[in-house]
Amino acid sequence: MWVEEREEGFEPKIIAFICNWCTYGGADLAGVSRIQYPPNVRIIRVMCSGRVDPYFVIKAFKEGADGVIISGCHPGDCHYVSGNEQAKRRAEYLKKILPMIGINPKRFRLQWVSASEGKAWAESVASMVEQVKDAYKEDKERLM
Amino acid sequence: MNDNNKIVGSVLIVGGGIAGMVSALDLADNGYKVYLIDKTPSIGGTMSQLDKTFPTLDCAMCTMAPRMVDISRHPNIELMPYTLLESVDGNVGCFKVKLRKMESRVNDNCIGCGDCSSVCPVEVPNEYDENGGIRKAIYSPFPQAVPKLFVIDTEHCIKCYKCIEASIGKNCIDFNIKDKIIDLEVGTIILAPGFDLWDPSLRPELGYGEYPNVLTGIELERIINASGFTSGEIFRADDKEVPKRIGFIQCVGSRDVKAGQPYCSRVCCMYAIKQAILVKEHHPEIDCTIFYMDIRAFGKGQEEFYNRAKDEYGIKFIRGNPGEVFQDGRDLIVRFEDTTASEVREERFDMVVLANAIKPNNKNLSEILGIELDDDGFVKEQNNNPMITSRPGVYVAGVAQAPRDITDTVSMSSGAAALSAVDLLSARGKLAKEKVFPPEFDVSEQEPRIGVFICHCGTNIASTVDVDEVRDYIKTLPDVIFCDDVMYACAEDSCRRISEVIKEYKLNRFIVASCTPRTHEPLFRETCQAAGLNPYLFEFANIREHCSWVHRNEPKKATEKAKEIIRASVSRARLLKPQKAGKIGVTQRALVIGGGVTGMEAAYNIARLGFEVILVERDNELGGLLRRMHHMFIDIDPKEILAEKISKIESEKNISVHLGTTVEDLSGFVGNFDIKLTDGTETTVGAIVIATGCDEWRPNIYGYGQKDVYTQLELQEVIYNGEINDGETIVMIQCVGSREKGEREYCSRICCSEAIKNALDIREKYPNTDVYILYRDIRTFAKNAEEKYREAALKGVQFIRYDVNIKRPEVDENNVVHVFDTILQQDTEIKADKIVLSAAVVPREGFEDLSKLFKVPLGQDGFFLEAHLKLRPLDFTSDGFFLCGTAQGPKDYIDNMAQAVGVASRVARILSKKEMDTEATTSRVDENICIGCGRCVDICPYNAIKLVQRGFGVFKSRINDALCKGCGACAAECPTGAIEARHFDDKEISVMIDALLKEEV
């Protein structure tokens, strides 16, 4: 069990699938602007959030990720017209499926960060870290 | 050869803003050599300072940055920043120009590391931030600058030589560098110098320069901009408090004869609305009020944007002319005349933003080049073509000719490129280079042999990440044959070393762990390619932007993270496969649909660029709407224009005209569309231009259909036939069918100028007539239009403002017009002898069929929808389709000409190549696994996937490589894993997940 394998105060590890055109640019801008954020996230670049197969998300959890983010362009901004709409649709059913396989859906998040939102990217990572920690607390309480 | 007929295949572009950039890329892609000079250290111009662009709120930098990189890498563009034009001799085809490369004290060894700047003790207000932030005396103007080249501002440098110390060993700073004169020969010159802004302190009563919280629009832009000096935080300059009320004052110095700018600056209404919306998005609680004379939301999507500002964001609009701004305690008080109430009122604000006028910046260039300027100092266009200057071979793009927004600038810039290309046609390709690479070696049978470079990036990475530790760890990973650390991976010598080690160690994969692929991947891919390695065998690990820069206080964790990032890259690199873009031949022929003036001009220019054109016109005559006109806003006889265009078409042997014809069928894709026309013609074309024009709406309101009620177009006929009696009363009603929510929300853009021109015509011929124009906002934004408006008012045309929210005008059956005059605040009745309706400009019948046949989209307004409103107004998203003129949205003759000529340049980007590349990393279907469910077909945004029958009831997906853009959405959708998203396939992503989460690999 996820909760049992982690100790109180652990540092969650988060896998982020981010699209090349918007969020990757946003994450770059966070760097260029030197906005500091927790070192918990590991980025996997894909061309579009629409590329993210729900299987990747489930696999990441299976291999030990504490949290997973999919981040793409804002609605209407997808470089490939509608990839983020596909991502949204898939995220919605992922959120339904995750509890069924024993994963607190709070450990997963779909978000939009544009290439100009360096700060938003940094904040999203920080808040995801907190969200995962909350999920840990929740799950732990449920267990006890 | 005599210099007089020498044709040089190169172009000098003066100014590296968006106008110069677009011209440069168009020309360079079409086989011309381009010298792009800018007086600042970077290209980007004003657009690079903007936060978002109206009306789509696109991030300005995100849309332009890829183009900046394209420019920096283009083999046919020589970027010359910090350079001025000194003198020009010679004629079109061969100008001899002298350039002055300003003393920057930094030589070509600069790799943009910024070590020099961090030690420089001198702080200077940063021009790029409109002096809001600070920069050093050795600086690069902004983080995304291209080239990423530092310069020393010799005016402020104190010669402490700290920068030299900091860059020891790199030999990049040299205080002995002096101004350098460069001599060049170029075939044509394009001027794109941009503009200046009027100093609002010349209207001292508005308090600019006196009160710290009175700003200009561009100053606010830098504050709102997330990469600006306040990181996008909006606060007052003096007490750092977030303002609660912001007032925007329009037309500061514009439309103001006394101030010296009688013209409208054309963009201020929209950028003020945009800024107010952005303010609201940051802080919904801030009250925003815009003081205006007329809201000029005339462009595509702009009226809709204006409405959203009012309805969704609650931005207040007050029609009034502020006469004074003064301070009272911490408040700024705006005193204004409320023209809707005819009284002087005051409002309190915490911040006031002035929309100061755009001013030309052409004087110096016009002297050097000997080109004519107009009375206002903008470049005087010739022959009603906004790109043509008075000197043959010298063209102009952007605001230098007249104020205009980015969309209109981009169209015009392509236009200037097209005209240059026509002049230099015989030299096309002569100076252009194609990159050549050695043959690639075959890696298919080899075990992975991976090379890794880990970059210190000066101290950028190494001060946080322990590079030695990372290197030693990566060396232990399986298949890593070579691993070393370097100071700067992107430096010339490092790139050379990459090539050497690839050969020496027989490496077949290469990883650079440094910065971001978004800027540097092309460089390293090319480096690999030059060593014989397929570029897709290169892998990037970002340990700077995504690691060292953002975890500066946690070096241990950052070092661990860097190891994991590179470990994942190693895992992926093992699986990388060479990818190859396909090649397809291009049919060098274009189809132009629409034989109006715009279509004709487009066809003519495409033909002049050396391509065959098929021009299809639905009617039995060329000319379109212009045939119904007798007098245009620009003072030239439409009949003359028509005759000239038709004779040009007839004289071009490359054009075949098909009258009374439409397109019946179309198949194929970019480079090779098979078309069938209704006259039986069947042929193949490489590109298609939609120039179908527009129509005038036939109103069903205001008594249209009654005797003596006309549209503006019909009125032209009436004037022409002399059917007006002197002494008549003529009432014009504006916005008939336009600016109506839920119906036609857009502004028809041309009606105000049309009405004013017709009114002036009438008053001139029949001095005793009474002419009234009933309007909502007067939108005379075009060159000379504001002047005509003023002239009309002076010559006795009576303007009555109405407001649909108060009361609509009415026309009764006796042709009496009832209107509530919002300025006099009273009901007025006018018995009209003639009523003239400024009916909306509407899409032509048949747009929908065309849209379905070509699978190109229409916008909500029913006009054709371009690929990108700002930067690609002449392209469709689907490759090979283009549009121009009123098919894209209402516009006047001048703007149509810019687009018609510009589209030729866009078309040439495809037709000038004999072959073209297809996307290399498209998706692929394994037919053995595909079950033909069709889910991929449904979600593909490019219609690139089709189900093909493979037997009775057996269907398989097939992806058309020429249409696929490689987004990979289909691979994610496929329930059986039959689709491989090449270069981002399931296995590559899976092993990265593993490597990021698990130590053992």
Ligand code: FES
């Ligand atoms: S490209 Fe960013 S979500 Fe599609």
